[in-house]
Amino acid sequence: MDISTTEARPDTLMDVIRLRRSVRTYTDQPIPEEVLRSIGSTVEKAAAAWGMRNARLIIVREPGEVRRLRRAVFSGVLGKINPWILTTRAHAFIAACGYPSSTASSDDRAQYLAQAAMLMEVAVLAAAEHGLGTCWLGGFGEAGVKRELSITDDLRVVAVSPLGYPSERIRRESNAYMKEGRAALRRMELRELVTMMEEA
Numbered sequence: 001m002d003i004s005t006t007e008a009r010p011d012t013l014m015d016v017i018r019l020r021r022s023v024r025t026y027t028d029q030p031i032p033e034e035v036l037r038s039i040g041s042t043v044e045k046a047a048a049a050w051g052m053r054n055a056r057l058i059i060v061r062e063p064g065e066v067r068r069l070r071r072a073v074f075s076g077v078l079g080k081i082n083p084w085i086l087t088t089r090a091h092a093f094i095a096a097c098g099y100p101s102s103t104a105s106s107d108d109r110a111q112y113l114a115q116a117a118m119l120m121e122v123a124v125l126a127a128a129e130h131g132l133g134t135c136w137l138g139g140f141g142e143a144g145v146k147r148e149l150s151i152t153d154d155l156r157v158v159a160v161s162p163l164g165y166p167s168e169r170i171r172r173e174s175n176a177y178m179k180e181g182r183a184a185l186r187r188m189e190l191r192e193l194v195t196m197m198e199e200a
């Protein structure tokens, strides 16, 4: 069955935000090249708008490279928290990276983390708009991933994510949420996350 024809697609950014959830089960449906390019181009536009210099996003989609990257993500101590990544059917990966030493002063030290995180989240939302799933991974073997992607010493890998079409179950659930105008999952209470300062 071609699920895409029956899918409710998100119309607005709020729809995309409501629809997005971490996806850990994927189908092996390939991702069209133009979709990958569109995600890359959205990230590029966001980065240009912020005048971003300290971060970059890598999209990995060559099948052999994706296979090797699964093992690299699982490598090291941190990678072991994500054993599911070894068998993921996701067709691609994204990696958000930052240059720590390119920041001007010590006060700016965390800028590369913030910028890499921004790129990642823009990519995650752009992917969700195309019906693609992602899952932020902080648990990955950075040394292994860097080796696999031939990343130089001056660049840190801040986060990685598989990128692919969610399993049919997740797509069905997301469809239902979309039609009901609800978020894909239970979310934190507003007061747990946002502090509204009192008016003076």
Ligand SMILES: Cc1cc2nc3c(=O)[nH]c(=O)nc-3n(C[C@H](O)[C@H](O)[C@H](O)COP(=O)(O)O)c2cc1C
Pocket: 020, 021, 022, 023, 024, 081, 082, 135, 136, 137, 138, 139, 140, 159, 185
């Ligand atoms: C910085 C960061 C690191 C994360 N690392 C992992 C991870 O290593 N493995 C994993 O399965 N999920 C990871 N997640 C996903 C969170 O578990 C998930 O975002 C959270 O449970 C909320 O669920 P949701 O994304 O579906 O809203 C990470 C999320 C963030 C923001």
